[in-house]
Amino acid sequence: MSSKSDVHETRKLQITGGSTYIVSLPKKWVTEMGLERGSSLTLVRKSDGTLVITPERLTAASESLEAIIDISPTDNPETIVRKIVSAYLVGYNLICIRTKNQRLGSNQRNTIKSFARRMLVGTEIIADSSNEIILKVLLSYPELSIQSALRRICVITSSMHKDAIAALKDLDKELALDITTMDDEVDRFSLYVIRQLKAAVQNEKILQEIGLSSGRDCLGYRLITKAIERAADHAVEIAENIASLRNPVDAKVLALIEMMSTSAISVFNDSVEALLKRSYELAESVVQKAKSVALGERELMPHILKAGDVQEASSLRLIVESVKRTAEYASDVAEIVLNMTIESVLREGAIK
Secondary structure (H helix, E strand, O other): OOOHHHOOOOOOOEEEOOOEEEOOOOHHHHHHOOOOOOOOEEEEEOOOOOEEEEEHHHHHHHOOOEEEEEOOOOOOHHHHHHHHHHHHHOOOOEEEEEOOOOOOOHHHHHHHHHHHHHHOOOEEEEEEEOOEEEEEEOOOHHHOOHHHHHHHHHHHHHHHHHHHHHHHHHOOHHHHHHHHHHHHHHHHHHHHHHHHHHHHHHOHHHHHHOOOOOOOHHHHHHHHHHHHHHHHHHHHHHHHHHOOOOOOOOHHHHHHHHHHHHHHHHHHHHHHHHHHHOOHHHHHHHHHHHHHHHHHHHHHHHHHHOOOOHHHHHHHHHHHHHHHHHHHHHHHHHHHHHHHOHHHHOOOOOOO
């Protein structure tokens, strides 16, 4: 049995007034939507050439989605946070967390409020009572495009890696500790990008508002966001391994690590630049350069293994591994850009 979405009708295009093209709408659909003469409709042209017609009231409703999360005072705060994240990512603009005739636990309340302020871009706490907290997403899609958010994530990630190498050079464990807190900012904007992408997949208007030209790009941007997030995680891993070092790093080893890290950060920045500029050529050069970073590991390992302390050598090896993985994630980003921009280097024509 066919659903309403499976019903297809053919209508002929007509012309009126000599220059205006019109097409009639199915009477049954008009009735079901509660439309009448003068009702407003939103028309959105999709990238595949189709035209989507939506009653304006439905468009407004989709822009004010509300979610209610019922909890009990015994629920684990982390479980509640995961529900909030899911509601945020699928596009709810108003998220109400409440209990039934019971007070929210103090740990629950503090966790929810702290998480919302730290991790949910554009979200404010608009109500806070004994049994209810309401979060509202105030930031609209055009205010912070995906490109702007990704550029910010890239800048933060690059800074994290640079600070990590500076901490290694001076064995500055306080600086290394600061790097781990910067990762929250990366995760925060990553959640925002994923929220945008999920909305764009379902709404062509939002796709245009956030600066994407095609729905096909959404999967690519999602994979790229994950790769950048993982690169930031490796900066944290470098910082954590610095904490286990007791002695200054050998000058020769340090110089080689700095050189390798500089190359890795460079290709990482270029990979994101290739995405933002949609440059096939730049992405191709990143893939090639990333391979050379891995060669630095081969040169470093004999020097690291000469270290008398096994634990120190192990920590340095893990640091070098994280530097190499950063370049590999840059290569992953570049390869996705190659797939997204392949049309720019192809020539259409018949194959004989």
